[in-house]
Amino acid sequence: MKALEVRQLNTYYGKSHILKGVDLDVGEGELVTLLGRNGAGKSTTLRSIMGLTPARAGSVRVFGQESTHLAPFRVARLGVGLVPEGRRIFANLTVEENLKVPVDQPGPWNIPKVYRLFPRLAERKAHKGKQLSGGEQEMLSIARVLLLNPKLLLLDEPSQGLAPLIVKQVFDVIVAARNAGTAVLLIEQNVRAAIGVADRAYVLDRGAITYSGQAAEFGQDEQRVQELAGASAQKWDFPDDD
Template identity: 85%
Template sequence: MKALEIHQLNTYYDKSHILKGVDLEVGEGELVTLLGRNGAGKSTTLRSIMGLTPAHSGSVKIFGTDSTHLAPFRIARLGVGLVPEGRRVFANLTVEENLKVPVDRPGPWNIPRIYELFPRLAERKLHKGKELSGGEQEMLSIARVLLLNPKLLMLDEPSQGLAPIIVQNVFNVIVAARNEGTSVLLIEQNVRAAIEIADRAYVLERGAITYTGVAAEFGQDEARVQELAGASAQKWEFPDD
C-alpha cells in the first residue's frame, strides 16, 4: 500500500489553473522531495492533499483511502501531519506548553524524545514562542507535529531562512522520522540538501511534473540542478557537528 497516491490532480485559484494533471506518490517509509521554483505550485500541492484548497479534478488517496473531498480534520485523522510554511507556533505559550498542545497518539515520538533530538528546545523549554529565534521556532513547529506520531509527515520549506547548522539539525530529524517508518513528503527549495536525504525526487514546473526519479540520480544532472537551484546551486555539504 502507498502512503500517498495523487493522480491527475488539477487545482484552481479562482480561474487560475495552478496544478495541471499532477501525478505523485510516496511509498510507506519513503522520503520523497518535491522541488521547484517559487510559484511552481508546490505549496498548492500540499494544500490540495490536506483539503485546504480542494482539487478541481483528479484523486488523492492516503493509505488507500480516497481523501480527495474529505475535510482537513478528517484527512489529519488518517495519520497525516503537516508542518506548514511560516513557523506557526503559539507565541504566548512556552516551548513546553506548545509541546503539550498535540493530542497524545501512540508511537515513537514523545516530549523526552523530542528534547533528545532538539537539545536547544530543552534548553529553552520555559521560554515563550515569541522569544525564540527563527530556527528554534522551526524546530518547535516540527516537534509539535511529530508528537502526533503521523504516519505521513509533510513539510513545506522547513529550511527557509535558516543557518546551515540549523538546517542540518532539521534535516537530521526528518531522516530520523523516516527511519522510524514515517513516510515523508518534503517540499524544499534547498535542492542540494533535499536530494542528499531523499529517496526519490519530483520536479514541479508551472504546475506540472517534469521529472520523477531517484533523488541521487537527479543530483548527478548538474545542469538540471543548476537550473532549478539558482542561487543555491553550490554543492551542499552538511556542516560538521
Template identity: 75%
Template sequence: MNALEVKELHTYYGKSHILDGVGLHVAQGELVTLLGRNGAGKSTTLRSIVGLTPARSGSVTVFGKDTTHWPPYRIAGLGVGFVPEGRRIFANLTVDENLKVPVERPGPWNIGRIYQLFPRLAERKGNKGRQLSGGEQEMLAIARTLLLNPSLLLLDEPSQGLAPLIVQEVFRVITATRDEGTSVLLIEQNVRAAVEVADRAYVLDDGSIVYEGLASEFARDEERVRALAGASAEKWSEEEVGDASVQAAPGMG
C-alpha cells in the same frame, strides 16, 4: 500499498489554473522530495493533499482511502501530519506549553523523546515561542507535529530562511523521522539538502511534474540541479556548513 497517491490533480485559485495534472506517490517508509522554483505550485500541492485547497479534479488516496473531498480534520485523523510554511507556533506559550497543545497519539514520539531529538528545545523549554530563533521555531513546529505520531508527514519549506548549520540539524531530524518508519513528503527550495536525504525526487514546473526519479540520480545531473536551484546551488558540504555556522552563530536562525 502506498502511503500517498496523487493522480491528475487540477487545482485552481479563482480562474487561475495552478496545478495541471499533478501526479506523485510516496511509498510507506519513503522520503520523497518535491522540488521546483517559487510559484511552481509546490505549496498548492500540499494544500490540495490535506484538503485546505481542494482540487477541482483528480484524486488523492491516503493509506488506501480516497480522501479527495475530505475535510482537513478527517485527513489528519488518518495519521497525516502537516508542518506548514511559516512555522505558526504559539508565540505567547513556552516551548513546553507548545508541545502540550497536541493530543498525543500512540507511537514512538513523546515529549521526552522530542527533547532528546531536539536538545536545543530542551535548553529553551521555558522560553516563549517569540523568544526563539527562526531555526528553533522550525524545530518546534516539526516537534509539535511529531507528537501526533503521524504515519505520513508533509513538510512545506522547513529550511526557509535558516542558516546552513541549522538546515543540517533540521534535515537530520527529518531523516530520523523517516528512519522511524514515517512516510515523508518534503517540499523544499534547498535542492542540495533535499536530494541528499530523499529517496526519490519530483520536480514541479508551472503546475506540472517534469521530472520523477531517484534523488541520487537527480543530484548527479549538475546542470539540472543548478538550473533549478539558481542562487542556492552551492555545495551543501561540511566545510561550508562550518563556515556559515561561524557567521550565523549570533542569531542562530
C-alpha cells in the same frame, strides 16, 4: 500499500489553473522531495493533499483511502501531519506548553524523545515561542507535529531562512522520522540539501511534474539542478556540528 497516491491533480485559485495533472507517490517509510522554483505550485500541492485548497479534478489517496474531498481535520485523522511554511507556533505559550497542545497519539514520539532529538528545545522549554530564534521555532513546529505520531509527514520549506548548521539539525530530524517508519513528503527550495536526504525526487514546473526518479540520480544531472536551483545550485555540504 502506498502512504500517498496523487493522480491527475488539477487545482485552481479562481480562474487560475495552478496544478495541471500532478501525479506523485510516497511509499510507506519513504522520504520523497518535491522541488521547484517559487510559484511552481509546491505549496498548493501540499494544500490540495491536506484538503486546505480542494482540487477541482483528480484524486488523492492516503494509505489506500480516498481523501480528495475530505475536510483537513479528517485528512489529519488518516495519519497525516503538516508542518506548514511560516512556523505557526503559539507565540505566547512556552515551548513545553506548545508541545502539550497535540493530543497524545500512540507511536514512537513523545515529549522526552523530542527533547533528546532537539536538545535546544529542552534548554529553552520555559521560554515563550516569541522568544525563540527562527531555527528554534522551526524545530518546535516540527516537534509538535511529530508528537501526533503521523504516519505521513508533510513539510513545507522547513529550511527557509535558516543558517546552514540549523538546516542540518532540521534535516537530521526529518531523516530520523523517516527511519522511525514515517513516510515523508518534503517541499524544498534548497535543492542540494533535499536530494542529499531524499530517496526519490519530483520536480514541479508551472504546475506540472517534469521529473520523477531517484534523488541521487537527479543530483548527478548538473544541468537540471542548475536550471532548477539557479544561484543556489552550488554543492551543499552540511557543516560539522563542532
